[in-house]
Amino acid sequence: xxxxxxxxxxxISISILIINQDTDAELVQRPLTYSxxxxxxxxxxxxxxxxxxxxxxxxxxxSMYMQKRVRMIAVDIDGTLLNSHGTISQRNQAALQAAEAxxxxxxxxxxxxxSYAMHVLRPLELHQHSIVxxxxxxxxxxxxxxxxxxxxxxxxxxxxxxxxxxxxxNTLVLTFDRVGADGEDARGALxxxxxxxxxxxxxRWMQANAQYIEHVHPIERALLADTPIQAMLCGTVARMQxxxxxxxxxxxxxxxxAIEVHRTEYAERxxxxxxxxxxxxxxxxxxxxxxxxRGVNAxxxxxIGDNWNDLSMLEAAGQSVVMANAAAGLQKLxxxxxxxxxxxxxxxxxxxxxxxxxxx
Numbered sequence: 541x542x543x544x545x546x547x548x549x550x551x552i553s554i555s556i557l558i559i560n561q562d563t564d565a566e567l568v569q570r571p572l573t574y575s576x577x578x579x580x581x582x583x584x585x586x587x588x589x590x591x592x593x594x595x596x597x598x599x600x601x602x603s604m605y606m607q608k609r610v611r612m613i614a615v616d617i618d619g620t621l622l623n624s625h626g627t628i629s630q631r632n633q634a635a636l637q638a639a640e641a642x643x644x645x646x647x648x649x650x651x652x653x654x655s656y657a658m659h660v661l662r663p664l665e666l667h668q669h670s671i672v673x674x675x676x677x678x679x680x681x682x683x684x685x686x687x688x689x690x691x692x693x694x695x696x697x698x699x700x701x702x703x704x705x706x707x708x709x710n711t712l713v714l715t716f717d718r719v720g721a722d723g724e725d726a727r728g729a730l731x732x733x734x735x736x737x738x739x740x741x742x743x744r745w746m747q748a749n750a751q752y753i754e755h756v757h758p759i760e761r762a763l764l765a766d767t768p769i770q771a772m773l774c775g776t777v778a779r780m781q782x783x784x785x786x787x788x789x790x791x792x793x794x795x796x797x798a799i800e801v802h803r804t805e806y807a808e809r810x811x812x813x814x815x816x817x818x819x820x821x822x823x824x825x826x827x828x829x830x831x832x833x834r835g836v837n838a839x840x841x842x843x844i845g846d847n848w849n850d851l852s853m854l855e856a857a858g859q860s861v862v863m864a865n866a867a868a869g870l871q872k873l874x875x876x877x878x879x880x881x882x883x884x885x886x887x888x889x890x891x892x893x894x895x896x897x898x899x900x
Contacts, residue, residue, distance in 0.1 A: 610897045611840040613639055614673075614827050614853055615890055617650040617657060619846035620863055623886045626660070633664055635891035635898075640667055642898055645834060649673040649823040651804055651815060651849050653715055653770075654681050655725035656749065675715060676802050676815050676849055677826035678769040685723040689826070691818040692767040697798035701771065701816065702760055704790045708773050708783050710734040711741070714762055715770040718752075725752045731768075733759035741774050741811060771816040777805060780812035787816065802849045805867055815849065824852025842897060844882070844890055846870070854879065861893050 615621050615636070621628055636646050646666055650657050654674040661672065661683070668684040680689040693701075698714075705712060712733060718726040729752040732738060739746050746753070756762045773783050780803070787801050797819035804813040831841055839858030843850070846863040848870060854860040862874040865884040874881060882889035 608837070608839045608858060609900070610644060610842045610859060612645040612647060612831055612834070612836045612842070613894060613897070614647040614649045614823075614841060614843045614857065616845040616847070616850050617648060617652060617660065619865060619885055620844055620850075621648070621885070621890055622660060628660065628664060629888050629891070631888040631891040635888075635894040636664060636666065638898060639894055640670070644897075645671070645836070647671045647673060647827065647830065649677070649827060649843075649845075649850075649853055651676045651802075651813070653717070653725070653729065654679055654685070654719050655723060655729065655752070658683070658685075658723050659748075671830060673823060673826045673830070675717075675770045676817055677821045677823045677852070678817050679717055680826055680830060681719070685719055685721060687719075689829070690717060690769065691821050692769055693771065693816075693818050694798055695763055695767050697794065698763055698768060698771065699760055700793075701790060701799070702758075704793075705773070705783070705786065708775075708786070709759065710737045711773050711775050712759060713738070713772040713774075714759065714768040715772065716762075716766050717769050727752055728754040728762075730754065731756050731759060731762040733757050738774070741776075742813075769818070773814040773816070775812065776810050777807065777812045780814050783814055787814070802852075804847045804849045807867065822852035823850060824854075824856035827853050828856050842893065844893060846885065863889050865889075 613636070621632060623629055640646050648657065648661060648671070650673070652674060654672055657672055657674050666683050668682065670683045671680060671688070672683060673680050678691050679687075681687050702709070702712070710733070714731040716729050716731070718729040720726065730749055731754050733756060735746075735755065754762070773780060775783070784801060784803065787799070791797070791799060791801075800817040800819055800821050802815045802817065802822065804815070806812070827841065827843070828838060831838065837858070838856060841857040842859040842861060843853040843857035844861045844863070845854055846866040848867060851870070854862065860874070860877070860879040861882050862870060862879055863885055864881055865886070866874070871881070880893065882893045
């Protein structure tokens with residue numbers, strides 16, 4: 541039977557609401573207005589074609605799961621895999637374990653150093669040869685701590701940096717890769733010159749890492765025996781914006797690139813973390829290097845993140861997914877680039893897209 545709709549001319553206003561069929565979570569809502577002229581009665585099939593043209597948001601969500609098959613999933617930890625209580629939900633855990641069982645390579649890409657990342661990753665029970673990209677791309681290890689890749693800051697450049705950041709030394713942390721065979725750090729993995737301001741701005745982090753922190757004054761003395769993989773500044777958003785400007789000036793004074801600067805921002809806490817990495821290091825570069833070694837094309841990578849330090853891997857991946865709790869500016873950028881959005885970290889946003897990828 542063919543349904544005939546006796547229409548001549550219509551002005552149609554549609555409010556699109558795309559709903560996740562498993563959780564009823566709202567993914568996309570967009571008002572649309574379309575006009576349709578039809579001189580003869582229209583078969584329902586023609587209306588179907590019209591609706592396909594009139595609902596670009598629906599087509600966009602659908603096409604996200606019609607791209608090239610996912611062979612590698614890169615997922616951030618804080619604000620992405622972890623919920624607001626700092627734990628991994630059973631659904632997220634089950635989704636990533638199912639992905640590994642299906643032959644998809646799961647890569648955790650985090651700003652945390654390896655040891656600190658493993659404190660929350662062990663309950664995931666990923667395969668021991670699964671990959672952790674830590675310190676925003678400076679170190680790549682397997683879950684069982686085998687070292688695959690590592691880049692250090694240049695000693696001379698770090699000495700110059702410490703001098704250049706004299707007004708920010710009370711928030712400066714140097715990170716050294718002291719991971720042992722058991723995946724644990726040794727004391728001195730984190731070196732600070734001052735404690736008071738750090739205890740004020742990131743008190744929970746300082747408490748969680750107290751056994752690894754060494755107090756060295758002046759901080760340059762820590763560079764006599766080892767070279768760091770990363771330096772970090774933290775403070776209010778406004779103060780760290782000024783620190784970034786100072787770091788840009790430092791970069792301009794170098795005859796060759798010596799550092800990369802990455803920012804993680806938590807506007808609701810008025811907290812910003814500025815990571816200073818060796819030149820050429822980022823989550824995205826580490827991810828692409830790993831994928832090439834594993835024979836995976838960028839188009840076959842899904843990356844999931846929530847903050848600015850995830851931007852490089854979101855840009856590197858063929859299938860980019862931004863959390864609904866992401867920084868506002870990153871959400872806007874995702875919309876401009878046509879990246880997919882998923883639910884928040886408290887609504888198992890990671891599991892949503894991983895499960896969809898497994899069904900595709």
